[in-house]
Amino acid sequence: METKIVSSVSDQRRVEAILDAASRMFLGPGRMSMDDLARELGMSKKTLYRHFPDKHSLLTAVLERQFDAIERALAAAAEETRDQPFAEQVRRFLLAAGRELERIGAAQLATGRGDAVLRKYVEQRIDEVVYQRLDALFRAGHRRGMLSAPPELLGEITRGAVERLLNSPLPRELGHSAADLLRTAVDTVLYGALRPGDEQEVSP
Incomplete structure (x- = not known):
């Protein structure tokens, strides 16, 4: 592997180089040591x-x-669907959220990878970045009469x-x-599992 020379660049570029390498290693399948x-x-x-007093501060960064990247992706999805039907807004939001969370391995991070403090941080940030925005989207749809079910239930x-x-x-x-699969699950929640015309009774 080619050695990356960063000693001659500015502190800011050095920090970016450290974060780039730490991201590849920490978000990969193995474990990262300093x-x-x-x-x-x-x-x-x-x-x-x-630049980073300990491993915890580096991983938090x-x-x-x-x-931050997830927030940008969700903001872009919201902007692109601003004038589209509510169902499409929900779908695009959740596709973006699912794709980004899957990319960083958020589930593994939140369910035991790393220390308890870091795990708590991941759970808090997922709630702030994804779920609170989703809850707001469902509440807005409910106010506009787009949802018959309580937005709290759909959010949960x-x-x-x-x-x-x-x-x-x-x-x-x-x-x-x-x-x-998340998109399919959401479509099922919003519209039901039966397609139009498939409501015929099925004999036992």
Whole structure:
């Protein structure tokens, strides 16, 4: 692997290089140590600790950058569907949310990877960035008469679907992403499982 030389660049670029490498390693399948990261970057641990006093502060910075990206993706989805039907707004929001959460391995982070403080941070940020926005979207739809079910119920059901699908082997078994199955689950919640014309009684 080619050594990355960062000692001659500005502090800001060095920090970005550290965060880039830490993101690849921390969000990958293995575990990251500061020794591994220093080796990857071709710098000393002393240099790493000058910018990030400990591993926890580094990982928090990595995650905050990821959640900033999620916020941008959700804002873009909301902007693109501003004048579209409510159902499409919900679908696009959840597709973006599911795709981004799946990309960073949020379920694994939130259910035990890393220490308890970091896990709490991930849960809090998912709630702030995704679920609170989703709740607001459902409340807005309810005020406009688009939903017959209470928005709190739909929010709770969808939250459960997100968390379940991100942790489930089902997407892999069916050959779909968690975001794709999440869209199907939401369509089922919003419209019901039966297609128009399929309401005929089925004999036992």
